[in-house]
Amino acid sequence: xxxxxxxxxxxxxxxxxxxFAHANEETKPEAGDLKTEIKEYISHHLLDTHxxxxxxxVNDAGEHIHIGFPLPVILWDNGLQVFSSSKLNHGExxxxxxxxxxxxxxxxxxxTNAEGEIRxxxxxxxxxxxxxxxxxxxxxxxIFLVGLLIFFMFGxxxxxxxxxxxPKGMGRxxxxxxxxxxxxxAIPNIGKKHYKRYMSFLLTVFFFxxxxxxLGLTPLGxxxxxxxxxxxxxxxxxxxxxxxxANKNYWxxxxxxxxxxxxxxxILAPIELLGTFIKPFSLLIRxxxxxxxxxxxxxxxxxxxxxxxxxLGSSLSFGLAFVLAxxxxxxxxLQAYIFTMLSALxxxxxxxxxxxxxx
Amino acid sequence: xxxLIEQFSLGLFFWQLVLFVVLVLLLKxxxxxxxxxxxxxxxxxxxxxLESAEKAKLDMQNLQADNQKLLKEARAEREEMLKEARDIKxxxxxxxxxxxQAQANKMIAQAQSAIESEKKAAIAELKTxxxxxxxxxxEKVIREELSNKDKQEKLVASMLGEAKLN
Numbered sequence: 035x036x037x038x039x040x041x042x043x044x045x046x047x048x049x050x051x052x053x054f055a056h057a058n059e060e061t062k063p064e065a066g067d068l069k070t071e072i073k074e075y076i077s078h079h080l081l082d083t084h085x086x087x088x089x090x091x092v093n094d095a096g097e098h099i100h101i102g103f104p105l106p107v108i109l110w111d112n113g114l115q116v117f118s119s120s121k122l123n124h125g126e127x128x129x130x131x132x133x134x135x136x137x138x139x140x141x142x143x144x145x146t147n148a149e150g151e152i153r154x155x156x157x158x159x160x161x162x163x164x165x166x167x168x169x170x171x172x173x174x175x176x177i178f179l180v181g182l183l184i185f186f187m188f189g190x191x192x193x194x195x196x197x198x199x200x201p202k203g204m205g206r207x208x209x210x211x212x213x214x215x216x217x218x219x220a221i222p223n224i225g226k227k228h229y230k231r232y233m234s235f236l237l238t239v240f241f242f243x244x245x246x247x248x249l250g251l252t253p254l255g256x257x258x259x260x261x262x263x264x265x266x267x268x269x270x271x272x273x274x275x276x277x278x279x280a281n282k283n284y285w286x287x288x289x290x291x292x293x294x295x296x297x298x299x300x301i302l303a304p305i306e307l308l309g310t311f312i313k314p315f316s317l318l319i320r321x322x323x324x325x326x327x328x329x330x331x332x333x334x335x336x337x338x339x340x341x342x343x344x345x346l347g348s349s350l351s352f353g354l355a356f357v358l359a360x361x362x363x364x365x366x367x368l369q370a371y372i373f374t375m376l377s378a379l380x381x382x383x384x385x386x387x388x389x390x391x392x393x
Numbered sequence: 394x395x396x397l398i399e400q401f402s403l404g405l406f407f408w409q410l411v412l413f414v415v416l417v418l419l420l421k422x423x424x425x426x427x428x429x430x431x432x433x434x435x436x437x438x439x440x441x442x443l444e445s446a447e448k449a450k451l452d453m454q455n456l457q458a459d460n461q462k463l464l465k466e467a468r469a470e471r472e473e474m475l476k477e478a479r480d481i482k483x484x485x486x487x488x489x490x491x492x493x494q495a496q497a498n499k500m501i502a503q504a505q506s507a508i509e510s511e512k513k514a515a516i517a518e519l520k521t522x523x524x525x526x527x528x529x530x531x532e533k534v535i536r537e538e539l540s541n542k543d544k545q546e547k548l549v550a551s552m553l554g555e556a557k558l559n
Contacts, residue, residue, distance in 0.1 A: 082405055108404075159399075167404040174408040181416040188424035195431035199438065205428075212428060233429060234421035242413065262397055263406035267413060 072337035076330060080260055081141045082173045084119040088255070100124055105175060109136070111145065111165035119169070136165070143167050173264065176256045180246050184238070215240055215374060223378040228385040232378065235275060239268060240374040247325060247366030251359065259369070260326040262318065269318035272377045277310070280384035313380055317373055324369050328362045524553065 087102035104120035111134060121129035125138035128150035136143050137150040144152060144162035155161040170178075191205040201209045220229040220236055243259060250257045258264050286292065288306040291299050335358060338351040531549050 081400070082402055167402070168407060169404055170408070171402075171405060173405055174412075177409055177412050181412055184416065185419055185424070188420060188428065192424045192427035192431075195427060199431065199435040209428075209432070213432065216429070230429075234417055234425045237425055238413070238417045238420050242416070261402065261405055262400065263402045264409045266401075267406050267409040270410070271413065 068341060072334070072340070076333045076337070078141075079255060079333060080257060080326060080329060082171045082261055083141065084122060084138065084143070084169055084171055085124070086172050086175060087124075090124075098124065098126065105170050105172065107136075107143065107167075107169040109143065109165040109167055109169070115165070137162075143169075172256065173258045173261055176246070176249065176258050177264070180242065180249065180258075184241050184245065188241075211240075212237060219371075219375050219378050223375070223382040224385060225382065225387075227387075228381075231279065232275070232381045235271065236374050236378055236381075239271075239377060240370050242370075243268070243321065243373055244367055244370035247369060248363070250325065250329070251362055251366060257325070257329055259321055260329055262322050265318040265322040268321070268373070269314040272317060272380060273311070273314035275377075276314070276380045276384045279381065281386075283386060284384045313376075317376055321369050321373055324365060328358075328365055332358050332362060527553070 084107055085100070085102055085104045087100050090098055090100040090102075093099050104118045107115075107117050107119050107122065107129075109115040115131050115134065115136075117129060117131045121127075121131070122136065122138040122143070123129075128146060128148065129136045130148075135146045135148050135150065137146045137152065138144075139152050139160055139162075142160075142164060144160055144164055146152065146162055153161045187204055187208065190203070191201065191208055194202045194205050215237055216229070216233065219240075220233055224232055246256075246258045250259065288310065289303050291302045291306065294302065332355060335351050335355045339348040339355075342348045342351060527549065528546075
């Protein structure tokens with residue numbers, strides 16, 4: 035039961051999966067116990083995949099049945115190689131494209147020989163050549179769809195202002211949030227003079243993170259913000275914007291801190307410079323860790339239901355999972371808020387006007 | 394940490410970066426700018442409307458004060474006019490009264506003098522009549538008694554002089 039990509043937090047289907055898992059255990063005793071299975075399931079759930087799987091099970095004949103649809107795989111391996119992920123067959127077969135052989139192993143695509151042999155190094159890591167993978171994975175697809183959704187939502191909202199100064203429909207819901215970001219995040223942190231330059235990024239990053247976090251709570255099994263690559267990209271943008279819009283005063287405070295004796299200035303410069311990297315780095319780790327931890331805890335508690343397998347324990351787990359899911363709803367918005375808020379704070383420090391009494 | 398780095402998916406990073414930047418740029422053009430502009434315009438409109446309302450209120454107050462002043466003036470003027478009219482009326486009444494009094498006095502005086510003269514005339518007439526009558530009576534009496542008329546007349550005249558009428 036390794037490649038289960040099933041509906042998340044959707045108890046009915048969970049029961050479905052475990053029911054088949056038990057059927058499987060009888061025929062294949064080496065399949066491992068329930069605890070390892072749940073652990074496997076959770077760690078796989080947190081990974082990105084090359085196909086959009088809704089759920090999977092093992093049928094009576096012992097075959098893995100995957101419900102979902104394949105996505106395009108795009109590799110850079112001496113030229114562009116594009117093929118459907120159905121060829122990889124969830125790592126169960128070797129894909130042959132233009133005379134090259136590829137195999138999916140632990141969520142990554144490796145170049146192999148015709149037999150699909152994976153060689154290992156001394157740390158038991160796969161040592162095969164790994165082509166550059168620009169596949170439209172599940173997460174990429176979700177990012178794209180969320181982008182479309184946001185564009186549609188706010189495009190509509192923008193249009194509704196053309197005829198009337200008051201928002202209608204969607205705008206009525208979204209306008210207070212947009213105004214909140216403007217009045218309580220951007221203006222207090224960046225200042226009235228400069229905030230307009232950063233509004234597009236702040237608004238987009240807030241709604242993007244929020245909506246994508248919320249999607250992570252749906253039973254579709256999408257979890258984008260618990261990929262460090264995604265949070266890294268977002269934090270990198272914050273870093274780049276901060277760095278490229280910073281004024282003289284900002285750099286002055288980093289390399290030649292005013293108001294301290296000169297030996298201190300020399301000591302402070304590398305620390306301050308390091309600080310400029312640490313700040314956005316904390317952003318990426320915070321978002322990644324919060325969402326990942328939330329998913330792991332929630333799924334573990336759901337998993338407990340199937341370990342207890344009794345009336346009291348399972349219903350307690352269910353109650354706990356329910357409460358935690360509500361908490362995750364809050365966390366989804368909170369993390370979006372924190373990311374936006376801190377980005378605004380960094381932008382604010384980059385454009386802060388010179389004043390003598392500081393430091 | 395090692396696991397994190399191993400798990401890091403360059404493809405996902407690439408797509409996230411590209412898609413997100415495109416999303417920011419598209420939204421900026423088609424959503425954020427129009428939305429924020431519209432909101433700002435609306436806020437300015439509201440601010441303007443509030444300011445003009447405040448101004449109108451002030452104008453109104455000024456106008457009301459003016460009205461009050463005008464009203465006060467008008468009232469004072471009316472008071473003045475009324476007072477004047479009352480004075481004129483009083484004066485006219487006073488004048489008329491005086492004139493009427495004078496007229497009446499004059500008439501009374503005339504009447505009195507007429508009465509006086511009439512009375513005098515009447516008395517004189519009466520005196521003459523009484524004299525004549527007395528004379529006639531006395532004549533008749535005396536004629537009977539006296540033959541000397543002149544003697545008798547002297548006597549009567551002296552007697553009448555003694556007994557002055559009134």
